[in-house]
Amino acid sequence: MLNIEIDGRKLEVAPGSTVLEAANALGIYVPHFCYHKKLSIAANCRMCLVQVEKAPKPLPACATPVTDGMKVWTASEQAVTAQKGVMEFLLINHPLDCPICDQGGECQLQDLAVGYGGSSSRYREAKRVVFHKDIGPLVSAEEMARCIQCTRCVRFGQEIAGIMELGMIGRGEHSEIVAFVGRTVDSELSGNSIDVCPVGALTSKPFRYAARTWELARRKSVSPHDSLGSNLVVQVKGDRVMRVLPLENEAINECWLSDKDRFSYEGLNSPERLTTPMVKQAGEWKPVDWQTALDVVARGLMDIVGRHGPGALGVFASPHATLEELALAGRLVRGLGGDNIDFRLRQVDFRGNGHAMGIPWLGMPIAEVGTLDRVLVVGSFLRKDHPLLAQRLRQAAKKGTQVSLLHSVDDDWLIRIAHKAVVAPSRIPAALAGIVAAAAQTRGVAVPEALAAIVPTEAERAIAASLASGKKPAVLLGNDAVRHLEAAQVHALAQLLADVTGATLGFLTEAANTVGAHVAGALPQSGGMNAQAMLADPRRAYVLLHAEPEFDFANALAARSALEKADLVVVMSPFAHGASYADLLLPVSPFTETAGTFVNCEGRVQEFQGVVRPLGDTRPGWKVLRVLGTMMNLPGFDAESAAGVRAAVLGDTPDVRARLHNGTRAAPVRPDATAVPIERVADVPIYFADPLVRRAPSLQRTVDARPPRARMHRSLLETLGIAEGGQVKVRQGGGEAVLTAVVDAAVPPGVVRVAAAHPSTCGLEGLSGPITLEKA
């Protein structure tokens, strides 16, 4: 340990610490701009100059390593003179028009100028003009003359997002931040560059000039999107959500947010919001009051259950719904005597059901992902499905973690990949079996007879060797692995691999409340029908909780057809949808307008409160379900608050960890070797993944929200005789779609990548499996 004295106060710090870190530890604030705790040190702003004993000139605190016995003064005359000098330089070319700057009121430069700037400027020369840039729909670079060249945004891109989309061109006074010529900033983490920008150069495009920071209330919340459960500060003016910022939580999202978490709030103010209950009468939609609407629902459900039995009712719930909503929906079905409820809407293989030893989860705390030394990710569009988890793996890989992947597309995760096996979806179990066999060989353990004769490929051996050589390995199953046609086998094989290599088995899990939905019991518990079965054998009545059949199901065509045939379809959603098949539309709150709970992938129970009043006649989903249950005299609907519902589900100690377990008792079988001529792989694109983000206009203008195309290997395109960019007719099951064909080297031969959850592809049946193509 090293001793240092700062401003007369003594401290012991670890070797390698900087003066700034030591000052922070003492609670001494040293002014700075370019320094950011998560980014590399640039020492270019020179604002943190401090006086150091025996140093002939002031030194930058951010970059000066502590030496033993060092004495530092952060506010001595020498230090403050230097700091003020730097501030003057920063301001000479910076526009001094804070009242018309979007950053005004939350600007580091403005704040520090109060302490270190002059009351007027000595600079009488012409000011520098830097032209504005268009770098995409999310980040505004309209005011680049405000840039102080701290390069935080550049370092963020290089180091955190993993891709350098912004850089500094020019020299001296002509230095400016630009994107590549004609390109935009497309990273799924781009919004963080707004947060790291200490001035008004990079600002939020959707929020631009919408409000002043001091007009906004700051309220805590939890992201309803991916399984991380990022902590949010939702900023509210009146009853409108104006903006979302990260709430720092080192254990979850650190200080970052994905763009989906940050900009999806725009969907809350979508014109598609449902503001009053609606009933379809004789084909006409009529607004009604809640009493009437719930009366119709209660009577309708009782009637159908009375006539056809409780099994006639099916509930599809979204894993983006709250724990409370999911629990009460389950209680509703079971109160009526049924058990047909499911949230696993994109899953197709339920054969593993009876074998699961607990609720699937990440298998470790999120923060531990960064400490793994060997990771195999199976079946995941990692970067787009879990942007911040991918970020953690990216940092780990830089420190030496070997990240390998087994998947059906070779997307660039911007992570250094140690080994990879990219095979057609139907080959995933075989490849996994190959890795198991190779790992068993390495470790000298026997494999089950079913896998005995397998000869692993080179890539499979390499992955196995990597995993087997680790001290802290993990096998992580992504969303695509769970949606696989042989998901139960993939799970069984992954578990075997984890056993053989001593790895932790984890599920990345699909949505904000996937684990919570398990906890809440929003899936069959006593022989009820799963999501797949409820479509294969259509029910008389359906309740849709936050789920949209067109986009949220594995088989959108089957979902729509089942719903259209049903006698009664109740849609509970913040958004008006399903006009063709629904009988009632009940406006229930999105996450900002209700109290609720999400349980994230690591099993962390995160409660949140509503941050604004519900829009129009919208009511929190749990309240609607509670009234409905009470009207039907069902048991278990007494709780008068979300907390009460939560307590009934979780008990007094909201700890679900005891129920989490990734084990399966299913035994691996020899993988099927039947070749599929052409098969589909489907990603659920990041900005189509749930109802809220689909309605966020700015996100819908990004590159990631471009309409799906039929992406395939050049060889396949040539076999089909289609020119690149030509139209291709895609048929899957009874559905078809006409798409633009493009060459994608990331897709293996014999595979077509057609994204799901989009109007142009929701006519196709299934997210994977055989698919036929012909020239359109």
Added chain:
Amino acid sequence: MNAPSDFLDYGPDAILMAGLTGSNWRLKDYAARGGYEALRRILAEKIPPEQVVAEVKKSALRGRGGAGFPTGLKWSFMPKNYVGDKFVVCNSDEGEPGTFKDRDILRFNPHAVIEGMAIAAYAMGATRGYNYIHGEIWETYLRCEEAIEEAYAAGLLGANILGSDFSFHLHNHHGFGAYICGEETALLESIEGKKGQPRFKPPFPASFGVYGKPTTINNTETFAAVPWIMRHGGEAFLDLGRPNNGGTKIFSVSGDVERPGNYEVRLGTPFATLLAMAGGMRGGRRLKACIPGGSSMPVLPGDVMLATDMDYDSIAKAGSMLGSGAVIVMDDTRCMVKSLLRLSYFYYEESCGQCTPCREGTGWLWRMVHRIEHGQGRDEDLDTLNSVADNISGRTICALGDAAALPVKSFLRHFRDEFQHHIDHKQCLVAPYV
């Protein structure tokens, strides 16, 4: 223009540049002058590397690039037991206005640099080297390429040099003409293919240099002096100059003299002698001012200069620095405002823009001097100039900020009345040179 022979007359005391004709730069010519003898002897006699460093220390050879740091001491900073490649880098990115000596060395005596680098590599256990050549001198770069080829062919570079177990691979790297790349860490960035911007130190290149490997960077002239030192002994080199100022130094004399050019003289030679070698003042005019060490060093009034000897310590005592040895001579027709304007523009144009004081300050300085020169000066400008220069110096990542500030401060210190005249009368104090 001078005649070629005239051009290559570096003076009677020249050792490094002695006997050069302009065409005797090849390996065989260098060998005939005793070239590569030092390297051969070191390898043949297996002289311990520490002894080489000790000899260089004894010679009091100081860095010829500008800072004048003792070379032997710098060499001793290289980690001894480092596992992996170590590098020596030659800074031939000669870009300081007024300096044009390294170009001559590389054109007319390139093997001296190659041998010097090889000896340095041997002394520091380095296995690889780069010679970073300024971007705007094409012929020089091509010549260095030829010279390296010759050295490789003769087994003087590459693996197992002269059959010993010492290997040293040397490459030329042609820059793009940015002044900032003469700053050693910006030079390293540039070698790595990055934008030439200085690094923050620490870590210093000796522990984290090119590609993160231990690296020692010396100026061309420094390396070129090494073979002579090893051949004749450190003592002999020291004796050529003065204590703490060993050897000879090439001065690039430019400006208002009769015979501008490079002159190699013993350190400690009176300025008047150097001036006389350069043919004296042009047209017999009065010496008004002189920048003794390249554009980034403080200017000195003529009378101070004439009382000064040309070595590190004497010039420092006189209030400037020897720097790279670029002697810019100005006679009484020179307007000091216009001269400073030219210098200020250079630093404004060459600032890399990385850190705030230099990026913002150099433009401010230039704009103020520009206004004064063009009759738009204000009374407060001179104090502001001084204060802005103060706010730049010592606050930047590299020395370019200081280099921009020093001329401003010294021009104002010695010639404030001329600036004041420009402000008061909107015109120049001196008659324009015709």
